[in-house]
Amino acid sequence: MKKNSFTPEKGTVTTPQGFQAAGISVGLKRANKDMALIYSNRPAVVAGMFTTNLVPAHCVVYNKERVKNGHARALIVNSGNANCCNGEQGRLDNFEMAELTAAKLGLSPNEVLVLSTGVIGEPMNMEKIRAGIDMAAAALSNDGGLDAAQAIMTTDTVPKHFSAEFELDGHRCAIGVIAKGSGMINPHLATMFCIFTTDVAIQPALLQSAFQEAVEESLNRLTVDGEMSTNDSALIFANGAAGNREISKKNDDYHHFVDALRALAVEATKAIARDGEGATKLVTVTVNGAANESEAVTAAKAIANSMLVKTAIFGKDPNWGRVVQAAGASGAQINPAAFAVEFAGVKVAENGGRQPFDREKIIEMLEQKDVQVTIDLGVGHASATVFTCDLTFEYITINAEYHT
């Protein structure tokens, strides 16, 4: 099967069989839904990838331990408080969330994962959280995925959810994902939350391996503002409800599953970048002609994180000098006499210098919602693509006014 040939649909985490979800409002935030619950009605295996921030939130520390078991059936989420830097009380509050959710669902606390996002260093309002767990458990439904997608949003402007369907040995399988951004997002595990469910049957170790493969070229290639949150988490639950032969080695079924997962992860990645704080555009940065893949990624991330490149795109200015400057400063090898740059599909520099171009045409292209920036470093044959957004007045407004 061709890589990334899936056409993602607008399903959610309740698209795969055997999953229920809920998203409710308990008043942790002024308006909007603020707690979500996702539940598999049968045993499920789980895999996760987490922030490498050295000050991880309590939920991250807890989930990392749980995911090692390879089994979990439920996830409770609050989007009002990060529960980070809250000391022993924070650890206890996080555990209580798992415990209460488990009690409601008749599970062991070990089978429940927890995610929290919001302000750092504020005590949890456990009274509301407890009420929210009750409400969420009562609201679980077979089509609650969209509510859950809405309930995990913080400064996101749109809920992000996708699904893909495919066959494994004659069985119809599905993957669903809900995701949230939209600031404090950086290349290492680049989303606050990205939660996948699938009804595929797969062994825990292979689920973890498949997940890492899929995330490497998607969520790990996303940057909004170069920041890495204390809470970034990507999780996947697989409950085997599709009835396929359990994937127990890296066979064709495994690769087919990875391809579907990657396609969906790329879609979620683009959706998060497009809805980055204040963003008006999805910016796709592709580096070609790098010495090796690692240098291609380094250069692409440097360009994608460049405040000057991001403001130039917002200003609809084909300022290719800033692209070259960012690549040149990244540490990746670049040939000053051989690089080439394309801005929004138009060649603007070649052989290390400017190339006459139609300014009106390029400004018209920069009006689009999707902008492609491509640089060939003129050194080798490796490539990489990174997803980001432009930098706008609205980013400043959001982050100067998002008060503690």
Next chain:
Amino acid sequence: MKKNSFTPEKGTVTTPQGFQAAGISVGLKRANKDMALIYSNRPAVVAGMFTTNLVPAHCVVYNKERVKNGHARALIVNSGNANCCNGEQGRLDNFEMAELTAAKLGLSPNEVLVLSTGVIGEPMNMEKIRAGIDMAAAALSNDGGLDAAQAIMTTDTVPKHFSAEFELDGHRCAIGVIAKGSGMINPHLATMFCIFTTDVAIQPALLQSAFQEAVEESLNRLTVDGEMSTNDSALIFANGAAGNREISKKNDDYHHFVDALRALAVEATKAIARDGEGATKLVTVTVNGAANESEAVTAAKAIANSMLVKTAIFGKDPNWGRVVQAAGASGAQINPAAFAVEFAGVKVAENGGRQPFDREKIIEMLEQKDVQVTIDLGVGHASATVFTCDLTFEYITINAEYHT
């Protein structure tokens, strides 16, 4: 002598004896002065530090070669065109600038350095540059330093110039500096241009060594937007006009000179940060309790480059969680149970968690033009300080509208 005990004065590069300067307008930019010339009326030694960007401007490549000789007497600057990525013609244009200046001053081209700043990848308007060299040479004067400081400005809003005076073996000595920012500024050789003159007599190798020592804890600890220009350069000319015993080893005179140079370089660094593109505040980030100095610098630069920290300060919000997040993501060791944070002189977090604080007082402190952010990582005993500015709407305006 105590480190940094100098009180910098508002002198310029013509404060030291034997230096002349000029700043003139030849129409490379719509308004304002756009070419500067600095000249020592006697032989001088020179040292320099340059951008590590792998796509250096033609002037950087040229100056690096010249500085190796250790001798130069003049510097010609244009602030209208970066002359970067201009291929062989760019190299020739750069050399012609040196050649014409040398001819005007009766020097060898080897004795003339060149600096250019502005847009990347645009051909030079050599007709105007040639006229500008004539005008600048004719305008050289003993008090032309301020004109030169004005002529090197790009998006800077104020000219930056300082001087310090001191004695070496009974001889009155001086150092003067002019500097420009104010965007595309990052920790490695963090200014576009910072040009020092001194009448101290010192051997070339020791001048280079003294310069590196002084720059390490000043210009190399400056960041406005995490970007590293293709043109960043710091230069120092020393002509011995003060008549002191030539400094030929690392004796007391040498250390005295380094202290004065460092104090002045710190002052220039602060001035550049304070006048960063769109900045309303100078932000001084100090990291204490780090495992070693290198990790202290890493954490301080991560905090200083954090768009979330910079917007929080602009928004007058003591959002210490963002400071911890940036430090935690930097790779420097941090003890999540022991870190402490001070925002604008007020303790806001201790023992890894929040500390009750007077919000009104801190908001009042954040109204000031100078804001100090301090974090103790709770690991070891090393410290470092980095200088930056806040991130504002005006940064976006400047960089979305500074068209190619």
